[in-house]
Amino acid sequence: MFSQISSRLRLSVAAAVVVGATVSLTAPAQAAPDNAGPGTATPGTSAKAATSAKAPARAGAQSAAGAWAAGTRAYLVITAPGDTTAVRTAVTANAGTVFAAYDAIGVIVAHSTSSSFATAMRGVSGVQQVGATRTSDVPADAYNPALPTNPTQSATTLTESNRWDMTQIKADQAWAVTTGSASVKVGVLDTGVDDQHQDIAPNFNAADSVSCAYGKADTRAGAWRDVGTHGTHVAGTVAAAKNGKGVIGVAPGVKISSVRIAEPTSSLFFAENTVCGFMWAGDHGFKVTNNSYYTDPWQFNCPDNVDQAAIIEGVRRAQAYAESKGSLQVAAAGNSNYDLANKTTDSESPNDSTPVTRTITNACIDIPTELPGVVTVASQASGGAKASYSNFGNGVIDVAAPGGDGATGVYSTLPGGKYGSMSGTSMASPHVTGVAALLAGANPTYTPADIRAALATQANDRACPADSRCTGTTTKNGFFGEGAVDALKAVAGTTPPPTGPYFENLADVAIADNATVESSITVSGVTGNAPAALKIGVDVKHTYRGDLVISLVAPDGTVYTLEDFVNSDSADDVLKTYTVDASAEVANGVWKLRVRDIASQDVGRIDAWNLTF
Numbered sequence: 001m002f003s004q005i006s007s008r009l010r011l012s013v014a015a016a017v018v019v020g021a022t023v024s025l026t027a028p029a030q031a032a033p034d035n036a037g038p039g040t041a042t043p044g045t046s047a048k049a050a051t052s053a054k055a056p057a058r059a060g061a062q063s064a065a066g067a068w069a070a071g072t073r074a075y076l077v078i079t080a081p082g083d084t085t086a087v088r089t090a091v092t093a094n095a096g097t098v099f100a101a102y103d104a105i106g107v108i109v110a111h112s113t114s115s116s117f118a119t120a121m122r123g124v125s126g127v128q129q130v131g132a133t134r135t136s137d138v139p140a141d142a143y144n145p146a147l148p149t150n151p152t153q154s155a156t157t158l159t160e161s162n163r164w165d166m167t168q169i170k171a172d173q174a175w176a177v178t179t180g181s182a183s184v185k186v187g188v189l190d191t192g193v194d195d196q197h198q199d200i201a202p203n204f205n206a207a208d209s210v211s212c213a214y215g216k217a218d219t220r221a222g223a224w225r226d227v228g229t230h231g232t233h234v235a236g237t238v239a240a241a242k243n244g245k246g247v248i249g250v251a252p253g254v255k256i257s258s259v260r261i262a263e264p265t266s267s268l269f270f271a272e273n274t275v276c277g278f279m280w281a282g283d284h285g286f287k288v289t290n291n292s293y294y295t296d297p298w299q300f301n302c303p304d305n306v307d308q309a310a311i312i313e314g315v316r317r318a319q320a321y322a323e324s325k326g327s328l329q330v331a332a333a334g335n336s337n338y339d340l341a342n343k344t345t346d347s348e349s350p351n352d353s354t355p356v357t358r359t360i361t362n363a364c365i366d367i368p369t370e371l372p373g374v375v376t377v378a379s380q381a382s383g384g385a386k387a388s389y390s391n392f393g394n395g396v397i398d399v400a401a402p403g404g405d406g407a408t409g410v411y412s413t414l415p416g417g418k419y420g421s422m423s424g425t426s427m428a429s430p431h432v433t434g435v436a437a438l439l440a441g442a443n444p445t446y447t448p449a450d451i452r453a454a455l456a457t458q459a460n461d462r463a464c465p466a467d468s469r470c471t472g473t474t475t476k477n478g479f480f481g482e483g484a485v486d487a488l489k490a491v492a493g494t495t496p497p498p499t500g501p502y503f504e505n506l507a508d509v510a511i512a513d514n515a516t517v518e519s520s521i522t523v524s525g526v527t528g529n530a531p532a533a534l535k536i537g538v539d540v541k542h543t544y545r546g547d548l549v550i551s552l553v554a555p556d557g558t559v560y561t562l563e564d565f566v567n568s569d570s571a572d573d574v575l576k577t578y579t580v581d582a583s584a585e586v587a588n589g590v591w592k593l594r595v596r597d598i599a600s601q602d603v604g605r606i607d608a609w610n611l612t613f
Contacts, residue, residue, distance in 0.1 A: 068143040071113040074099070074215065074272055076314040077121055078129040081106040087126055094120040099142075100216040100272070102279050105317040109215040109272045111138060118307075131310025133271045135297055136352040141264065142214035148225035148264065151416035153196055158246045158419065164382050165237075165402035165410050167607070168506055169431055170488035171250045174438065177491045179242055180253035181441030186238055186433060187286040187327075189277040190231030190293065191267060192224055193258035194415040197232060200256065202241040203249075208257040208284040213264070215272025217280060224258035226415050228267055231258065233422055234292055236413030237430035238437065246419055247412055250434025250487060254441065257286065261293075268296040268352060271311040274368060278318035282325035287440040288451070289322070290433040291331040291374075292426035295367050297350035300343065302364035312367060319371050328448035330433045331369035332425035333378045334391040339469060340366065341393030341478060370396065375436070375452060378480060379403025379428035384506035385465065386479045390425055394471045394478035398452075399459050401435075401485050403428030435485045442491050458490040459483030460610070461502040463524060474501060474525045501526050504537075504610035505593075511542060511604045516596040518553070519606045523588050526613050530554075530582035535612035536562060540574040540595060542604030549596040552580060555589025567599070587613055 075096070079087045081104055088098045088108060096112035106128075110117075121130045162172045185205060192211070195204040211223035226232045239256045240249035259280055261273035274295050281289045295301070295315060301308035319329055333340065336348075343364055347357040369376045378400040379387035386392065387405040404410045404423030412427075414420045432455065439454050440446055446454070462480040464470035470479040484504070501523075509519045536552055546569035552560040562578045593609045 068138070068140040069113050070137065072111050072138045073113070074133045074138050074270070075110045075112065075118060075121070076129075076131050076133055076271060076275070076310045077108040077110050077127060078310055078313050079106045079108070079126050080128070081317075084108055087124065090121065090124040090127070094124070096121070099214070100276065102275065102318070105279070105321050107275055107314045107317060109275070129306075129310040129313055131307035131314075133307075133311060134352055135350040138214065139263065139265070145211065145213065145218055145223070146264065147220065147222050148192055148227050148260075150196065150222060150225060151194060153198065154417040156198065156246050156417060156419065160242070160244060160246065160248050163247065163411055164408065165404070165431065166248065166250070168380070168382070168384065168402050169250070169435065169485050171434070174487035174491050175242065175248070175252070177488070178253070178438060178442060180239070180251035180438050182253060182255055183444075184251070184254040184288075184437050184441045185257055185284070185286050186251070186254055186437050187257045187259050187277070187281045187284075187289040188231055188235045188238065189259045189261050189274070189281070189289050189291050190234055191228040191262040192226035192231045192260035193235045193256065194226050194232045194413070195224070195258065197236075197413050197415065198417050199240040199243065199246045199413050200232070200235055202243060203239050203252070203254065203256050205255040205257045208286075209259065210280055211260040212273050212276035212280060213260055213262065215270070215276050217276060224260050227260065227262055227264045229414050230292070230426065231260070231262070232415050233412045233420070234290055234426065234430045237410060237427065238290060238434045240413055250431055251437040251441070254437045257284070259289075266352070269293045270297070271295045271315055274315050275318040278315070278322040278329070281327045282322035285325075286322075286327045288328050288330060288433050288436045290430050291329055291368050292424075292429045293332070294334065294369065297352040298346075299348045299351070300346050300360055300364040300366055302360055304363070312365065315367050316371055319368060319373060323373050323448045326448065328375065328436060328451050329368060329371075329373065330375045330377060330429055330436060332429040333369055333376050333397060334366060335379075335389040335424050336391055337389050338391045339393050339478070340370065340391050340396040373448065373452070375399065375432060375455060376481070377401055377425060377429040377432045379405070379425040380484060381405035382408040383508070384462065384484065384504070386470075387423070387425075387428075390428075392469065392478045397478060397481035399432055399455055399482050399485050400462065400480040401428040401431035432485050435487050435490050438487060439490050454490065455485065456482040458486050460486050460504050463503060463522065474503070500531070500613040502610060502612050504608065506608045509606040511540070511595055511597050511606065513597055513600045513603055516594060517606065518592045518594045519609060521591050521609070521611055523591060523611065523613070526587035528587060530585045530587045531613055532581045532583040534580045534582040536578045536580060536593070537610040537612070538562070538574055538576055538578065538593065539608040540604060541607050542574065542602060543572055544599075544602035545569055545571055545574050547597050547599040547602055548574065549598060550574065551594040551596075552578075553592040553594050554582060554585040555591060556585065558585065559594070
């Protein structure tokens with residue numbers, strides 16, 4: 001299986017094309033964002049596997065607080081929320097030190113070199129769970145963290161254009177309604193963000209940015225910067241400025257904060273880092289956070305394992321705390337082409353030492369993406385199909401968004417003023433985060449539950465393809481969840497939300513001179529005949545629409561002319577919704593949009609079309 005980016009990063013294509021150069025973005029062998037996928041690792045090899053050999057055996061007492069010692073391991077100690085003084089005292093009494101404490105949720109991050117620490121702490125009154133968060137040592141850097149480098153910036157001559165991913169979710173049309181509110185703060189929990197980048201600096205919120213690497217907030221200026229490239233790429237997709245340069249994010253009017261939870265060198269995202277990140281998000285008023293990673297070192301955490309059970313509970317509490325403070329978490333589903341609703345094996349864990357193959361069940365969860373309340377995002381290719389690498393699962397996937405596949409990636413910001421393409425669920429998730437941010441700005445009173453519900457409502461239904469792995473209905477299934485996000489509908493733009501079953505084809509079909517082309521939609525799951533007011537949404541790009549005749553072809557071959565443009569109509573493009581009385585037609589079957597070009601010199605394409613029953 002391929003892992004996600006950071007635990008990894010959930011990114012599938014590891015090469016980023018930068019202006020004037022190609023930069024390798026292959027994730028370090030020990031890190032795995034939710035964008036790790038084809039091109040990042042070979043089948044059966046974890047993109048997050050640690051580069052180090054097995055960690056040395058642990059022995060001896062923990063050194064004095066603040067001083068690192070070889071063999072130091074990290075633990076989550078879980079107790080009742082509130083005053084954790086007694087348990088913190090017990091940590092010290094049992095050869096440990098308190099590295100960080102989150103009293104509001106009853107979670108303590110403890111360090112110890114004693115191999116009996118966890119067992120001893122499990123016998124302490126008031127302690128509910130204790131779990132090791134690693135199978136490797138805590139790096140010495142945790143006790144005196146080095147600041148990430150501040151990269152030299154390169155100016156760009158690139159000007160903004162409508163990229164395929166933005167047009168696919170109609171973000172380019174949504175910007176005519178709103179670019180988002182500057183009062184909305186979005187947290188990027190990732191490898192860090194290059195705050196000096198020309199397309200990120202205008203929207204960057206340094207006051208609420210931090211490093212949570214190792215599980216404790218480091219508020220020094222620049223601690224939030226990128227220790228890789230992944231976080232900067234994600235941030236650009238969410239909110240790159242609409243400033244005439246480079247690219248535009250889904251919500252270019254909101255504010256971005258960086259919460260670096262990846263550790264340097266390894267680029268791993270351990271549970272204590274995620275706990276710190278969610279607590280920071282809740283306390284600093286983030287309306288939405290993006291999480292394109294899974295918590296290392298376990299791809300799936302199983303409740304029947306004492307260590308992993310504590311990880312699940314600690315991160316769950318932190319997520320619930322953030323949500324209680326008004327913060328919605330959006331997360332990438334992962335890039336292993338794995339059915340999250342039918343788990344059987346895990347061969348990538350632990351990725352900070354030596355992975356082993358183990359049998360698992362659906363009780364084992366990918367966190368944070370499978371935690372209650374988190375919006376789980378699958379990835380789509382440029383034509384709208386499920387990306388080849390994207391995880392899936394009926395009842396697990398909430399919505400889908402563009403993540404790229406094959407040669408077509410998502411183009412966004414890279415550190416140092418650069419730009420490049422990546423593919424993965426890591427790239428899909430920030431599109432949804434951006435739409436959620438637009439929703440939050442347009443509806444200031446919305447709670448996280450309201451935004452979750454709105455994301456489901458605005459999504460365009462996508463039926464399962466002819467693939468037995470996709471189960472469910474047209475309105476909700478394992479490949480696309482509630483459907484593909486639509487930024488324009490989310491901000492109440494001019495395209496009204498469908499009131500009935502909705503089907504869409506986003507694949508481009510070229511229209512040549514003096515030619516007739518067709519684009520098909522297969523309708524299923526609709527009872528009886530089509531309605532007397534069948535809605536046909538048409539998006540045709542053409543440099544002279546007077547050349548065009550547009551028709552709808554029913555499954556039985558009946559042709560309904562939608563429009564025969566007058567030959568003198570020299571305007572560009574067709575972006576219209578037509579209504580047809582199709583009540584004589586059986587709804588289920590293959591419907592076609594037929595476009596005929598009757599003249600020379602001007603060409604175009606069917607960009608997208610849809611049917612609403």
